[in-house]
Amino acid sequence: MSKSGHQIAILPGDGIGLEVTAEAEKVLRTVAEHCGDQFNLKHGLVGGVAMDATGKALPEATLALCRASDAVLLGAVGSPKYDDPRAAVRPEQALLGLRKELRLFANLRPVRLHPSLAEASPLRTELVRDIDLIIVRELTGGIYFGAPRLEGSERAVDTMVYTRAEVQRITHVAFRIAGGRQRTLRGRPVPAKVTSVDKANVLACSRLWRLTVEAVAEEYPDVELEHLLVDAATMHLIKRPADFDVILTSNMFGDILSDETSVLAGSMGLLPSASMAKGRFGLYEPIHGSAPDIAGRGIANPLAAILSAAMLLRHSLGMEAEAQAVEAAVAAVLDAGHRTADIAAPDQPAVTTARMGDLVVEAFTQDTTQMRCR
Ligand code: IPM
Numbered sequence: 001m002s003k004s005g006h007q008i009a010i011l012p013g014d015g016i017g018l019e020v021t022a023e024a025e026k027v028l029r030t031v032a033e034h035c036g037d038q039f040n041l042k043h044g045l046v047g048g049v050a051m052d053a054t055g056k057a058l059p060e061a062t063l064a065l066c067r068a069s070d071a072v073l074l075g076a077v078g079s080p081k082y083d084d085p086r087a088a089v090r091p092e093q094a095l096l097g098l099r100k101e102l103r104l105f106a107n108l109r110p111v112r113l114h115p116s117l118a119e120a121s122p123l124r125t126e127l128v129r130d131i132d133l134i135i136v137r138e139l140t141g142g143i144y145f146g147a148p149r150l151e152g153s154e155r156a157v158d159t160m161v162y163t164r165a166e167v168q169r170i171t172h173v174a175f176r177i178a179g180g181r182q183r184t185l186r187g188r189p190v191p192a193k194v195t196s197v198d199k200a201n202v203l204a205c206s207r208l209w210r211l212t213v214e215a216v217a218e219e220y221p222d223v224e225l226e227h228l229l230v231d232a233a234t235m236h237l238i239k240r241p242a243d244f245d246v247i248l249t250s251n252m253f254g255d256i257l258s259d260e261t262s263v264l265a266g267s268m269g270l271l272p273s274a275s276m277a278k279g280r281f282g283l284y285e286p287i288h289g290s291a292p293d294i295a296g297r298g299i300a301n302p303l304a305a306i307l308s309a310a311m312l313l314r315h316s317l318g319m320e321a322e323a324q325a326v327e328a329a330v331a332a333v334l335d336a337g338h339r340t341a342d343i344a345a346p347d348q349p350a351v352t353t354a355r356m357g358d359l360v361v362e363a364f365t366q367d368t369t370q371m372r373c374r
């Protein structure tokens with residue numbers, strides 16, 4: 001039985017973006033086939049490759065393609081060719097442009113540790129074993145979208161603004177996620193918690209943030225709320241990462257904290273992200289960058305892109321069972337000991353990007369004969 005079609009925009013972008021999105025596409029096509037769904041995957045240009053072709057990091061045609069889609073899967077942007085800090089056009093502008101134009105105000109970055117990769121974390125296994133947190137980062141406000149001004153070579157200005165409405169809507173996202181997660185710690189259920197991170201001892205925006213978060217929290221009596229100052233948060237994340245559940249924070253602090261947490265989990269190559277608008281529309285991307293040093297060699301880890309595709313199934317297409325099946329397939333492949341070069345032990349043979357994608361497809365196909373599709 002064929003179901004209504006879904007439009008998915010694929011923006012591979014730069015460097016390894018091309019290789020990893022190709023594997024995520026394989027997985028999406030397998031899911032569609034398995035469930036009798038129609039996925040219409042259309043490609044667009046973004047980042048350095050778009051600058052090469054059109055002079056713009058985010059061409060109009062790409063934006064139009066995204067607007068006509070139910071969801072967007074992005075690889076990575078950034079290229080050494082365009083790294084000059086004086087340049088007027090930079091590949092990264094595409095990301096900021098997509099966030100603003102598509103109103104992607106809620107950035108979700110789940111961080112979980114796959115048990116067999118605990119050794120890859122820079123922290124001791126007993127500290128990181130139970131990490132299972134999600135960063136909810138405000139993505140279209142704050143200092144990222146102020147009024148930047150470079151005044152000659154002597155002075156520069158950035159501005160930071162937050163409105164109560166902006167803080168309210170991201171806070172609701174965080175509390176809803178916390179309420180629905182049913183997290184367990186060492187096998188036992190733990191109460192849902194939101195940790196709001198700010199700098200309320202210094203910044204006015206953070207004081208508004210804190211007051212607003214407290215007011216919204218009253219609507220969620222089953223979710224615990226704690227506040228941490230951002231400097232303390234960076235420390236607690238290293239000392240007791242498994243205590244965190246949902247971390248709610250602003251654009252800039254979320255950028256910084258999500259790099260810190262990603263490294264705790266052992267490999268950047270494994271972590272997906274979602275950037276959501278109101279409703280179901282979202283853009284999904286691995287949190288790793290374009291890694292130009294290894295691009296084109298077929299050795300990049302496609303699992304973060306594949307797990308991003310799983311988030312796309314879950315959040316934009318409402319296909320929870322299928323999303324879980326993809327996540328289970330990734331876990332099965334890791335359990336079976338398959339590793340790309342970034343996570344392989346020094347004496348272990350690594351599989352290629354394409355082989356890793358095939359392995360996930362095989363595991364998905366074997367495991368889902370009993371699965372009920374949406
Ligand atoms: C991220 C990236 C971006 C950001 C850059 C590339 C603009 O670091 O998605 O975390 O700062 O938001």
Ligand code: MG
Nearest residue numbers: 255256258259
């Ligand atoms: Mg970042």
